[in-house]
Amino acid sequence: MGTSLENRHETDGADDEFRDLIRRQLELLGEDPDREGLVRTPERVAKSLAWLTRGYEMDVMQVVGSALFDSEGGTNMVMVRDIELYSLCEHHMLPFYGKAHIAYIPNGKIVGLSKLPRIVEVFARRLQVQERLTEQIAGAIDEVLHPMGVGVVIEAYHLCMMMRGVEKQNSKTLTSAVRGLFRSDPRTREEFLTLAYAPRG
Ligand SMILES: [Zn+2]
Numbered sequence: 036m037g038t039s040l041e042n043r044h045e046t047d048g049a050d051d052e053f054r055d056l057i058r059r060q061l062e063l064l065g066e067d068p069d070r071e072g073l074v075r076t077p078e079r080v081a082k083s084l085a086w087l088t089r090g091y092e093m094d095v096m097q098v099v100g101s102a103l104f105d106s107e108g109g110t111n112m113v114m115v116r117d118i119e120l121y122s123l124c125e126h127h128m129l130p131f132y133g134k135a136h137i138a139y140i141p142n143g144k145i146v147g148l149s150k151l152p153r154i155v156e157v158f159a160r161r162l163q164v165q166e167r168l169t170e171q172i173a174g175a176i177d178e179v180l181h182p183m184g185v186g187v188v189i190e191a192y193h194l195c196m197m198m199r200g201v202e203k204q205n206s207k208t209l210t211s212a213v214r215g216l217f218r219s220d221p222r223t224r225e226e227f228l229t230l231a232y233a234p235r236g
Contacts, residue, residue, distance in 0.1 A: 053081040087123055090160030095175045098157055102147030103179070110183065112223070113145060114138035114230055118152045124195050125162035133191030133207070135169075136231040139176055140183040140216055140223070146176075154179075165191055165210050173212035184215030186227040 057077035061068040068077070118135040137151050158171040173187045188211045197204050211231075216223045 050081060053084075054078055057081060086160075087121075088161055090157050093157040093160070095154055095157055095179060098153045099146060099150050099179055102150050104145050104147070106141035106143055106145045109145075110140055110142070112138050112140050112226065112230075113148075114227070115148055115151045116231065117235070118155050120155055120159050120189065120191065122159040122161070122163045122165075122168060122191075124193055125164055127195035127199075128162065129193070129195040129198070131163075131165060131191045131193040131195070131208075133189060135172065136188045136190075137172065137176065137186070138217075138227050138230070139180060139185040142181055142183045144180050144182075146180055151176075165189055165193075165208055169210040169212045173214055177214050182215065184213070184217040184220070184223060186213045186217040186224070186231075187211065188228070188231040 054077040057080045058068045061073060061076065066073060068074070114137065116134075116136045118137065119132075120135050121130060121132045123129065124131050135155050137155075154175050155172055157175070158168050169187050169189045172189075173185050176182065176185045176187075188209065190207050190209050192207055196206060196208075211228070213224055213227070217227055218224070
C-alpha cells in the first residue's frame, strides 16, 4: 500500500537492498540482527523511512488539484496557524517536529484551507533543513496562487539537538520566509508575525 521504495528506484529489488543495509547497520551497531526483537526490524525501518520521505513523490499542483477558487475581490490576509509538522533533518536523519503558520494575501485566487497542511507535507516528508522547508512552502504558495504576499513561520524542536551531546531540551528553532507585501510592507509583516506568535486559546 502507498509508497514503496521500489517506486523510487529504477532497479528491482531496491527494497531488499534497503533491508540488507539496515540489517548491516544493526550489526555495525553491535547488535545481533537475528535476535527475536530485531528480525523484522530491517523491513519495518525500510517501510517507515519510505513513508517518512514520501514527499519526494508528491507534487504541489497534484496536491492542490482543483481546490483553487476566486477570491471575489477580497484582499484580506488569510492565515492558518498551528499546522502540525513532522520532518527529518538531513544532517542526522533524526526527526524535527513542530508547527507551521501560513498566511497570504489573495490576488484573485484562494486555495482550499485544508490544502495548506497538504502543501506542508509535500516538503516536510523529505530530508530537510528547517530554513529550506520554510522557503519551499512559501515558494510553493507563491507559485500556485501568485498572491500579493505570503508569509510562513515554522517553530520546531530538533531531536538531533535534544538527544545528542549537550542536551538542549527546550530550545525551539524559529524560521520565517516572507515574500511580496510581507517583505515590502512593514505593517503587513508586523500583522503577520503578531498573529503567528499571538498567545493561543
Ligand atoms: Zn540534525
